[in-house]
Amino acid sequence: MNEMNISSVLAADGSIREDAIVRRDLLGREDSGVVVERLVLQEQGMSVVRKTTPNAALAAREAGLYAEVLPLLPSVYPRLLASVIAEDGSVSSLIYEDVCAIDHRYDEQLAVELIGHMARWHAIKATGLKLDGERGPRPDYEELAAELIMALGWSWRPDEDERLFGVEAGLVKRVYDQAKQQPPVIKYVLSHGDLHAGSYGRSAAGTLVVTNWAHLHRNSPYWDLYHLLDMPSSTVPHLIEDAAWDRLLTAYWQQAGEGIVPAEQAAFMREYSLFSAVFSFWQLQEIERKLAASEDEEHRVRLMKERELAASAFRRCAELV
Template sequence: MVQWSEYVRADGTLDGEKVWRREPLYQGMNGRYVERFYPEKTGPGYIFKALTNGKNPEREAWIYRHVLDSFPPIYPRLLASSEEGAGEAGWSIFEDLGPLRHEFRLELALEVVKRMAWWHAFPETHWRGLGSSGPKPPIEQIAAEMGSRREEMVLLLKEAGLSLDPAVLDKLIYGFTEGTFLSTFRVLSHGDLHLGNYAKGANGRLYILDWEHAHLNSPFWDLYHLIDMSHPMFPKRLRRSEREKLLDYYIKQSVYHGRKWDGEEFIQGYCRYAALFSLWMLLLINGDLERGDSVWPKGRLLAQWAETLANLSGCLDRLSLDGGDVKEPSGRRRVVGGDI
């Protein structure tokens, strides 16, 4: 029987002297790496994950034991993890799924939506012990922050060539701070379902990775991260028709699992949610660019900015379809307004 802890130092990092080869896959916000390692020259590889964030290091192992144990096999198997109480020296070892390509394809995103609608169909009481804290602030807090930075946001958009009617911005902000657009229930949320956290393995099966941020939230949270959330290391180009197809498919799959939505009302609600979240993301990215201290390269941040702005524009235009006015004047400036 393999003693996985023998490959890990006391500080929770991989012991390079005890493995044949190691390959860094990505670096966490705290500077530690997720790595592929090979204990022997002729044997299989495994994935070593040191604690890469400041959250509870036992969280992902807890999710595996109490949440994913009832799931179909759409996640990499957890082979070992540090003992409870390891703190910043926490670690996990997973099966190696082989090289993964994180390229946006509509067919694969639809498959993720199908699985998502299934896990969203469980009542929140099914997930006992699961909290509501995610890797980013809840939408109510985002709305409150946007309200305090309203003028900054208007100026930032104007400089970017997108002139947003202040009345539209107010409706987005204060609708959420007052709870107008929020669901009355919560569902299991993956928490961080961006393009880098799902892919097809070498066996052709869908795998959804990195469940340590799973929590209870609105169904819009997972949908936004899948559809409109940008990431500096995993860029994608989303057509507006693809957004519509993904949302329509989610609604249809929800019905299959016993949850019915008013289609147009759901899509309008999503676009309000996504627009507000994207506005907040623009402020976040702009802050990283101005400070110049981000772990992400400047070129990646600029690409993320452009992707977020395009997604915001798409959601605002979709909201305007119910009678609002979207004008395309000459030049690159866009004017987005209307009754949302």
């Protein structure tokens, strides 16, 4: 990423001086109070991305990750330029290098490059790294598998022609049986945590950029792979097609560090497919809950698109279990 010195526009506490800002563009807002905006500064038309949050603990964790952990990773992330952690209950802010518009459209060549970097950060020895609050934004595999079994019951037998969330019960039974019999994936590696389609893309300069590292933690290597390859999103028009999906998983298996995934490719594909199918079933449950609670038609249309993608991802992986 490009070198940048913003010291001339910072106040004594590390925040950007208000008189240095000439334009603000809202990039995102979350219910939690997080606001992300692009700030155009007087200093030679320089721009930065500022993330503000009322949660000082999470801001401090994110700043710590950028200071101590991310420098160990491939340099594909925007740099953290400055931070202000407010301990008095006011808003904390993190100021990032602006890589300008990122093209998030699916590109297999870029995905292959990302897979290679992923294999490298999964190979980093995470023991001893400061990863406080070590949880992803969604339940771990063990919890997902347990929830699937509890939701259906320990002795569940599907009725003839039964469907669950639009999926054939016979496929669900296949995943259900394997989730009961096969122990959970317990090899934990350094994980991005939220590597969905909106967290990576091609910069205006044509290079790979990976953003949104706030959820960096230890997890199964399949966690990052699932978010990249199979996680449903209303902003993604369709699943990665089967042949490309197979090529990307093969590329990861070929580059994965020794002992991180099974040495036999067929075993790796089965293990990943079980992980993905269990995760997709949980996504289907979550989407149904949201649909039941939502009265906004536009929101419901987005959720129904996500449900269609989650069901397709489930079918593809369940057939390989």
